[in-house]
Amino acid sequence: MLDDTDRRLLRQLLAEPSLGTSDLAERAGLTTATCWRRLEKLQAAGVITARQAVIDWRALGYAVEVSLRFTLDKTEPRAFDEFLEAARQVPEVIGIETFLGRVDVRLNVIARDMAQYQEIYRRRILTLPHIADIEALMLIATIKDSAGLPL
Known part of the structure; x- marks a missing residue:
């Protein structure tokens, strides 16, 4: 289901969930458009369900x-x-x-x-x-x- 690019994108997202799409794309080695499409695909598949704040x-x-x-x-x-x-x-x-x-x-x-x-x-x-x-x-x-x- 997930390829290496999806895994790389998810690792970066888990490391810093507050990143915008362009910063996330840069860290994952993708174009902004590709990153956005991949995020949409992962959300549609239910892999990414939300981005949320973690409160101490x-x-x-x-x-x-x-x-x-x-x-x-x-x-x-x-x-x-x-x-x-x-x-x-x-x-x-x-x-x-x-x-x-x-x-x-x-x-x-x-x-x-x-x-x-x-x-x-x-x-x-x-x-x-x-x-x-x-x-x-x-x-x-x-x-x-x-x-x-x-x-």
Whole structure:
């Protein structure tokens, strides 16, 4: 599906997503027109889905990040849908993932400090529907956080 030119273009895009088409073309060794056509092709194929800003929550004063793993009470047929709908409404939830296995859902929650986290946990997390079990993992350090692929 991807040729060497596409891979080279994607490597440059991953390295610096904010580049304009002409700068990206120059770095990838392409003409601007060719670069634009390739980007359009990759977007149409669903390879490139968006260009987005990555925000460092810690720089904005959020010092606490907790990964909460939930097992849901699956005796209710709509447990997943109702839980996910309610979790989307919690502003401090920055990530929601579902799994197959012992853990059903993981929420990533941020807070400015432990006092705020405790308030969020008590008032917003524990009130989510259909919780059978919760496990909390507090983030200590991020060793690798890369959206890059081995292209």
